[in-house]
Amino acid sequence: MKPSNLPGRSALALAATALLLASCGSSGADAQKKGGRGASGPAQVGFVVVQPTSVPVVTELSGRVTAFQMSEVRPQVAGIVQRRFFTEGSIVRAGQTLYQIDPSLYQAQASEAEANLQSARATAEAARIRADRYRPLAKMEAVSQQDYTDAAAQARQAAAGVAQTNAQLRTARINLRFTRVPAPITGRIGRSLVTEGALVTTNQADPLAVIQRLDPIYVDIQQSSADMLALRRSLAQGGLAPASAVVRLKLEDGSDYGQTGTVEFSEVMVNANTGTVTLRARFPNPEGILLPGMFARAAFAQAINRQAFLVPQAGLSRDPRGNATVYVVGPGNRAVARTVIAERTLGANWVVTQGLAPGDKVIVQGTANLRPDAEIRPVPVTTPQRIEAPKGDQGAQGAAAKKGG
Structure with a gap:
């Protein structure tokens, strides 16, 4: 090969390579246009069918530990x-x-009272005998009736003196025992x-000392009267059902108290200074972890909402104002945005109280780039997403593009 022909042949080879790459690129672009939204079509999303269920209305309030029994020794x-x-x-x-x-002084008082009782008994015995002797003499008119009456009265008075001194002796003995x-x-x-x-x-x-019984133990919980009024109104309207109040405690260091308690009673009056009502819960305290005066957070279910929906947290988003939104599968397999009320969570789910209907298909997978009224391909959330290889001409064009690249 002559050196003078090398530049021309190099230019020809470069031109052929550029033409092949352009052909591959145009084939890939045409393949994407044929598929529309990519070769796979509408975005696949996973949904769950929601139904109303019974969800406890959990309330978390502050409380203070109080002894089950307390006595001041005086x-x-x-x-x-x-x-x-x-x-x-x-x-x-x-x-x-x-x-x-x-006890020296009280022993002396008890001894004095015992001596007084013996003296009173002797006096009473003499008065009784005198009255008994006067009774037949009064009938024979050997003594006047008045003398007999006075003797009988003195006998009764002496018997009362015995009872009085006997009470004084018991008092002295009680003081001695004290x-x-x-x-x-x-x-x-x-x-x-x-x-x-x-x-x-x-x-x-x-006091001399203070004794406290700590097992079991009480926790006094404070709830605002407005919240209690709203709860009772909901119960009266039938939206909620009463629940057995099993209480769980979170201690001051953030740890959970292992034992559960029960609500014993609720006060029948509102504290005028704080506007709260006191609920008292009883807890076992075998290890003495709870001590009187400690603060704790008490969580318990006061009622059960039978018309709530549980939505996985991945399916709910919030706007900057905090409004909750979910996407549901609408007519024609299109995504429909729905504003809901979700004020709390239960485990891995949001508790939705308004905005959903039984049987709604709530989208919980593939929501990252979802837009309202977007065409979708809904599948149950348990269905795995399938990724298929391109078929036909698209596969040949892709292989050619890889080979040319």
């Missing part, structure tokens, strides 16, 4: 504390002696607020 007699019989922070039993108050201060209830006792040697009185402001 003295019922005055005196010097001689001894303390319990360990601070331990469990004490009802009737267990907690403090010993100096020198040993018992635990009113079974529970965990706190720190002792008095020490040995302290003077205590019956009318002092501070």
Whole structure:
């Protein structure tokens, strides 16, 4: 080959290559135009058929832990504390002696009352015998009737004196027993607020100690009166049904309390300062995790909505204003945007209370580039999406394009 012919042949080869590439490109473009919206046609979307179902209306409110029972240990007699019989922070039993108050004065009072009772009994016995002797003498008129009447009255008065001194003796013995201060209830006792040697009185402001029963335990929940009124109105209209209020707790650190509780009762009056109504829930507390005064979040179902729809979260979107929208399969297999009311979630689903009808096909797959009134190819959400290879001329043109490329 002569060197002078090389530039011409190179130019001819380049021209042939460019012509082949242009031919491949035009064939691919023609294939896309024939298919319209790509070779696969309308976009395939997955839908679910929604039906009304029963969904609990879950309310989450703040609450404060309260002891199941609480007793302030107070003295019922005055005196010097001689001894303390319990360990601070331990469990004490009802009737267990907690403090010993100096009993000397009360022992003396009980002894005096017992002596007075013996004296009264002797006086009463003498008066009774005298009255018995006067009875036959009065009938014989050996003594005047008035003397017998006076003797009988003195006998009855002496018997009343016996009853009076007997009551004084019982009072003295009770006061003596009160020198040993018992635990009113079974529970965990706190720190002792008095020490040995302290003077205590019956009318002092501070208790000796405080006992609290912590298992079970109460949680007082605050709900606004407006929310409770709306709930009762919905129940009256038939839109909701009452539910058994099983309560779950979320503790201050964000963890869930393992035990569930039940609502015991609701107050019959509204707090004038806060505008709330108190609901009391009862929880088991075997490990003592809940302590009086702790704050917690209580979640429980106050009612059941029997006309709600559960829509997977992937099928619902919101605009900048927060309005919820879903796409449903409309007539002619076209996407129809529907505005709905969805104020809360339940697991992986939105709870839709308005905007849907039984049997609606809600699109939950392929919604990324979906537009209102767009033509679609709906399939159930469980149907896998099939991607087929091009057929016929399209396959040959694609192979040629790959070979030419």
